[in-house]
Amino acid sequence: MDTQAQLLVVLVAGAWPFFVGSLARGAAGAGLHPVVLLPGYACSQLDARLTDEFEPASTAPSCGGGALKGKKGWFRLWKNHKALQEDPALVPCYAELLRLVYDPVAGDYHNVPGVETRVVSFGTTRGFGSDDPATKNTCMEKLVQALEGVGYREGENLFGAPYDFRYAPAPPGEASREFSCFLSSLRLLIEQASQRNGNMSVILVTHSLGGLNANVFLNRSPLAWRRRYVKHFVMVSTGAGGGVFLLRFGGSPSPTDPLSFANTIRSFATAFSALPSPKVFGHAPLVITRAKNYSAYDIPEYLKANGFSDDEVARYVTRVLHVTLNFSAPAVPMTCINGIGVLTAEKLVYWDGDFGANPHVINGDGDGGINIESTLALDSLIGADPEQDDFKSLLIHNTSHVGTISDDLALERLVNEVLEANRAI
Template sequence: MRSVYDPAADDYSNVAGVETRVPFFGSTQAFRYPDPDRKNFSYMSTFIERLEKMGYRDGETMFGAPYDFRYAAAPVGRPSRVGDAFFWALKSLVERASGLNGGRPVVIVTHSFGGLLAHQFLVRQPLAWRRRFVGRFVPIAAPWGGLVRGMQTLVSGNNLGLPFIDPRALLRQGRSQQSSLWRLPSPAAFGAATPLVTTKSRNYSAGDMADYLVAIGFGEAVGPYESRVLPLFGRELPHPGVPVTSVVGVGVGTPERIVFPGDDFDVTPFVVAGDGDGVVNLVSAVAVETSWSHGGEDFRMVKVSNMSHNALLVDDRALEIIIREIQRAD
């Protein structure tokens, strides 16, 4: 499952000899259960079922745009074979969904990292296209400025919620993902000097990310981070040019600072918690609130108290808010 960054091609790909595909594009079937053969964990099934009770039908009035979570997109002008293909497919899906429904604009609803992808997709389309085809953008739990947890997983690994799996067993695979660098805290949201990771001899802030990557033995990521990530997230994110309702969870302890007792990153650190949804820090979740609220743009930020990252998709309080915003556009 590793991906490979080729500095000469300046792009990510599968390991040689490995082919992958993303099934069910265009259908919400991909979002119901991560493993369709073992329905012991639901991702968006509760949300989708709620929409179905309102009359939405898969492939008719409700569509899905799944993607390979290992990849992301690159700044305009840099190669991104997987990202460009996804954006092309998403644009075609939006136009098809609109055409199947009398030319009405669509509502794009995303969760977590999907919000960053959809935002990049929108800002790259002509403004006339956006206003013609997109009635509202509803990002849920979007990490606009990255995550402190993103720095931690590059050291400790991430088992993706899989039981009985040591997170460090997936460290090499996790580091190989282009999307792992998108999760790093941005200076625009966290500031360039606020300590996020602390060791005995050094503090690392969002402005010290290159030094941090070298310190943890991941220096090969400095190039793609500086050329493919910072140009996208190192400054304020532009408004996507369509009505937006950002729904975020607050009031849940979220890793805010990672403290290592010495200079060894192979030991278990002490985690200082702050506000957020358990995954996305509050400062990241609201990073766009001030800039997107100005200039006469249609923007709403809804904070749901005591709501965790994934609970936003299953809790009745959160779902009522999300569905209300969908209905607002419809």
């Protein structure tokens, strides 16, 4: 082991007793403000059931037989690693069941006909995570354990707000039934969490996409309600303008991952939610080809070049972009925690213009997913807003997008921020 590696081991080993000690010091948990957690993309579990209206697609013949033949009642659709391991032929079937359909008449998204879905265990943290050991720490499991170590208890002062990650907010006046229902459920959960804890206000803690959803929720809630019910908003691994790596739309589907199927993930209302924002990335080239460079302002044209239909591109412009450009201060006390110092795609080079191929990636700084430009923009778009009088941005070096909620040192920092929010007057 070289000297640098030895030093790292010593630093981590030395910090661990302090981390454990800090958890023990809060074990009593008396007077803690309730916490509501919103997890990141694909971290909420979904159940499904089939009705007589369901007809298997030609691309998913396994939906017409096998393990789903004659299936009645609810079953776990996402994430069901165990079932897909036992019967890999179900992967394209589950990809089909997860797909959304856009109804131009209603102006909204819904499930494939004959498929009903529901979020598992809303109000608790039991609906987070996965039964896949390989992705065990990518959601909020370790954060839940750390919060329990300082006195938080599931169902008493610790709550979870899982959501259907396929749906996204729409601009005011546009239909978004499922997302609107989630916002109503979240508002009621926060009010009940407060009432259950002596009418104390709530600390919202989010990760990744959960932060974008919470920001929309807060900005669409009356200011008087926010100031009454939200003590602090801790937004983790969420930039102000998305990430360049999400501009990669090519690639072959994974034999074990339903979300890797293009016709599935492209159908989601969230497919474009975290694409680079023109407000943050400006006219800098993000995708480079021999014939043309594409900036954040050129994303509609880039989507067309990647095979998206005119209707899909129009939905990006009228629904997604409107929300992206209106990312703003929530006007409640707020702490942003982000990782930096990790190689992060800054430019994608498809020199021959073949967007189905793997690009040459030019890396910059960030957390591996969110670029540092998006992270630093939080200071100008939120911190400098006159409506935002209490704002802190913490950057944790050499920490990835997921590391902010799974690395021991980052977890310690995050839990300390929750405890500090508790102490604030």
